[in-house]
Amino acid sequence: MGHALFGRDHELDELRVLLAGAAQGRGGLVMFVGEPGIGKTSLADAAAEAAAAMGFRVAWGRAWESGGAPPYFPWMQALGVLACRFPDASSVAPIDAEAARFQVISMVAGELRAASAKAPILIVLDDLHVADLSSLRMLHFVARELRSLKLAIVATRRDVDARLTPEMAAMLAKIAREGRTLELGRLERADVARLVRAEGVRIADDLAVELEPAIWKRARAIRCSSARSCACSSRAPGTRAERRCRSPSASAR
Numbered sequence: 022m023g024h025a026l027f028g029r030d031h032e033l034d035e036l037r038v039l040l041a042g043a044a045q046g047r048g049g050l051v052m053f054v055g056e057p058g059i060g061k062t063s064l065a066d067a068a069a070e071a072a073a074a075m076g077f078r079v080a081w082g083r084a085w086e087s088g089g090a091p092p093y094f095p096w097m098q099a100l101g102v103l104a105c106r107f108p109d110a111s112s113v114a115p116i117d118a119e120a121a122r123f124q125v126i127s128m129v130a131g132e133l134r135a136a137s138a139k140a141p142i143l144i145v146l147d148d149l150h151v152a153d154l155s156s157l158r159m160l161h162f163v164a165r166e167l168r169s170l171k172l173a174i175v176a177t178r179r180d181v182d183a184r185l186t187p188e189m190a191a192m193l194a195k196i197a198r199e200g201r202t203l204e205l206g207r208l209e210r211a212d213v214a215r216l217v218r219a220e221g222v223r224i225a226d227d228l229a230v231e232l233e234p235a236i237w238k239r240a241r242a243i244r245c246s247s248a249r250s251c252a253c254s255s256r257a258p259g260t261r262a263e264r265r266c267r268s269p270s271a272s273a274r
């Protein structure tokens with residue numbers, strides 16, 4: 022996978038296994054879980070790139086965190102990219118809400134079954150911590166069918182988020198049982214040093230040890246200046262976690 026991602030060899034291997042299986046008609050689900058800025062979407066990008074290179078059709082759906090999105094919004098986006106039909110109210114029989122929801126979900130699953138029979142598909146569902154409950158129910162339903170389809174799903178979500186309701190947490194736990202959940206930890210010091218070098222900081226190897234605190238500080242600056250939130254800054258000042266984040270010696274493993 023061509024993307025410059027450091028310290029994620031295990032996760033990239035898992036993605037290769039997922040895509041190889043889906044290409045053979047044994048689909049699956051991988052969910053990346055972790056704190057803000059830890060690299061969840063970057064891994065989903067790497068999956069998308071690898072899948073496209075293997076001839077998959079790739080469709081993204083991203084949950085919308087600012088409110089106002091209709092139910093199933095991430096799925097509507099993904100199905101739109103795949104030119105699959107998303108059922109509208111008129112195609113659902115006038116029955117009670119739960120039965121209507123089941124109809125919508127099973128019709129979407131049918132669309133995906135038919136679409137993936139033609140060519141393998143990767144669906145990326147990003148930021149599920151802010152998805153609506155209906156979208157999570159749909160993912161649970163579809164995830165149960167994946168093992169006989171040419172369909173892979175990569176999903177991401179933050180580990181802790183104030184907007185995660187108990188119902189959503191329960192549904193995410195059910196989804197997790199249908200696939201692989203990979204919790205993303207912080208990068209090892211050696212990978213941080215490689216990342217800093219890749220960002221253009223030139224130092225000789227024999228100076229690396231001496232300069233390691235400076236490398237660490239520089240790495241934090243890069244992470245913190247990225248468009249997204251910084252993993253380090255999410256730690257409360259003075260806590261043990263925050264000290265680990267600050268101190269190069271404390272973070273050695």
Ligand SMILES: Nc1ncnc2c1ncn2[C@@H]1O[C@H](COP(=O)(O)OP(=O)(O)OP(=O)(O)O)[C@@H](O)[C@H]1O
Pocket residue numbers: 025026027028029055056057058059060061062063064179216244247248249250
């Ligand atoms: N393993 C890595 N190697 C190099 N750069 C990385 C790595 N992981 C993340 N980054 C960089 O860190 C920044 C944040 O990554 P990313 O957007 O993937 O985080 P995220 O976990 O999806 O965050 P959020 O929870 O806010 O969506 C990006 O600029 C990305 O390029």
Ligand SMILES: [Mg+2]
Pocket residue numbers: 061062063147148177
């Ligand atoms: Mg992200």
